[in-house]
Amino acid sequence: MMTKPSTPKRPSRVPGAKLLITASALAATLAGWASLTWKESANVAAASPSLRSADAQLAAAGIDLQPLPTLVPGSSQLPVGVNPSPSQGGSQTVLRSVSAPPAPVVMTQSSRP
Amino acid sequence: MKSIEFHAMGSRMLAAIDSDTAAAAERLDSVPRWFKVWESRLSRFQPDSELSALNRAPGAPFPVSEVLWDALQASLQAVRFSDGLVTPTLTPWLEAAGYDRSFEAIGRHDGSPALVLAPPAHVGIELQLEARHRCVTLPEGCRLDLGGTAKGWAADRAVHRLRHLGPCLVNAGGDISVHGPRLDGGGWAIGVTDPFRTENSVERLCLTRGGVATSGRDYHRWVRQGAWHHHIIDPRTGLPASTDILSATVIAPSMVEAEAAAKVALILGSRAALAWLEAHPPLAGLLVLDDGSIRRSRRLSRHIWR
Numbered sequence: 001m002m003t004k005p006s007t008p009k010r011p012s013r014v015p016g017a018k019l020l021i022t023a024s025a026l027a028a029t030l031a032g033w034a035s036l037t038w039k040e041s042a043n044v045a046a047a048s049p050s051l052r053s054a055d056a057q058l059a060a061a062g063i064d065l066q067p068l069p070t071l072v073p074g075s076s077q078l079p080v081g082v083n084p085s086p087s088q089g090g091s092q093t094v095l096r097s098v099s100a101p102p103a104p105v106v107m108t109q110s111s112r113p
Numbered sequence: 114m115k116s117i118e119f120h121a122m123g124s125r126m127l128a129a130i131d132s133d134t135a136a137a138a139e140r141l142d143s144v145p146r147w148f149k150v151w152e153s154r155l156s157r158f159q160p161d162s163e164l165s166a167l168n169r170a171p172g173a174p175f176p177v178s179e180v181l182w183d184a185l186q187a188s189l190q191a192v193r194f195s196d197g198l199v200t201p202t203l204t205p206w207l208e209a210a211g212y213d214r215s216f217e218a219i220g221r222h223d224g225s226p227a228l229v230l231a232p233p234a235h236v237g238i239e240l241q242l243e244a245r246h247r248c249v250t251l252p253e254g255c256r257l258d259l260g261g262t263a264k265g266w267a268a269d270r271a272v273h274r275l276r277h278l279g280p281c282l283v284n285a286g287g288d289i290s291v292h293g294p295r296l297d298g299g300g301w302a303i304g305v306t307d308p309f310r311t312e313n314s315v316e317r318l319c320l321t322r323g324g325v326a327t328s329g330r331d332y333h334r335w336v337r338q339g340a341w342h343h344h345i346i347d348p349r350t351g352l353p354a355s356t357d358i359l360s361a362t363v364i365a366p367s368m369v370e371a372e373a374a375a376k377v378a379l380i381l382g383s384r385a386a387l388a389w390l391e392a393h394p395p396l397a398g399l400l401v402l403d404d405g406s407i408r409r410s411r412r413l414s415r416h417i418w419r
Contacts, residue, residue, distance in 0.1 A: 102302045103302065104302045104303055104304035104314065104317060105129065105282065105301050105302055105303065106127060106282065106284040106289055106301075106303055106304070107287065107303070107304040107305070107306045107314065108287050108288070108289055108303055108304070108305055108306065108318075108325050108326065108327045108362055109287035109305075109306035109308075109311070109327050109329070109332075109360070110287060110308070110327050110328060110329030110330075110331055110332050110360055111123070111124050111261065111264065111285075111286040111287050111288065111332075112124065112125075112286065112287065112332045
């Protein structure tokens with residue numbers, strides 16, 4: 001009967017091999033991300049000329065697009081001790097214009113000189 | 114708008130036509146002359162007036178002019194309208210209260226002794242009028258004072274003569290007659306003087322026709338024997354009316370009615386006056402009381418300028 005001779009464990013002769021493999025994998029991952037990011041930038045840069053061309057076409061057609069309004073919230077802070085008034089509530093008071101009554105043509109009164 | 118101001122019947126007058134035509138201006142120039150003629154017929158302070166002549170001839174038929182006849186008819190209309198509270202037959206009681214000459218001549222203080230007469234027996238209906246010959250017979254002891262009624266009649270008469278030229282208004286010393294809305298379609302703006310501060314108004318009215326009159330004891334009053342007297346006589350007592358109303362303003366279909374109604378309101382006092390005004394649908398009134406408060410009849414809201 002034959003017995004398989006046991007192979008003794010081989011002792012690790014390169015202690016930094018694992019570290020080298022990890023560093024290499026990390027470097028490859030980073031390199032891949034960097035490559036993808038560079039390709040997106042290149043695509044946007046390639047599209048920009050066409051957007052500028054569209055703006056030029058609108059301007060040539062006489063269409064002047066105004067910039068979108070920017071809403072700036074008013075200050076909601078009130079000094080201490082000051083009661084808020086309706087005009088400070090953020091909405092503007094709209095005054096209705098009315099015509100003043102005419103001056104009287106004459107006055108009625110008990111008779112006098 | 115064209116207008117003219119002048120003085121007549123002891124008061125400031127104004128006549129206005131809402132028109133810019135030459136005919137309107139020409140017609141307005143005639144208005145002071147009309148009032149001068151009417152005053153010469155109807156004044157009790159002018160000894161040579163037709164009314165003074167009639168007052169000197171009681172007990173016999175006295176033929177009168179068309180002007181005096183028409184003014185007397187208006188005065189009797191006021192008697193009926195007011196159930197006798199406004200009557201032209203109170204001259205002796207007016208004189209007893211101190212109103213025996215024009216108010217400018219009286220001044221604020223009268224040194225004459227106070228007189229008290231028995232309540233009047235005549236309230237106008239005892240006058241005998243004969244239309245065919247325009248004759249008037251006064252009862253013995255009766256003398257007439259057409260007073261504010263004559264002014265109201267004159268204002269109505271003047272408006273009647275002006276109205277064919279356009280919308281018009283005549284102000285006879287604060288008693289105002291109006292015909293027609295103005296050319297812009299609106300009414301005439303008429304202020305009601307605040308009797309406490311005469312430079313202010315307590316209300317602004319809008320009239321398109323009819324009359325508005327104010328009767329008050331804020332101006333025509335004087336001190337006699339240490340007591341205030343005024344010229345609104347209550348025929349039930351023969352004395353100046355005892356009332357809580359300082360001035361009463363009434364709107365009516367005609368100037369004569371407005372003038373009579375304002376006197377009635379003042380004589381009755383605020384409580385009864387408001388009830389009386391509400392019971393007479395054409396009327397609307399505003400009362401300023403001695404304490405400064407203001408009372409308005411319900412129908413006045415129709416005439417307030419909005």
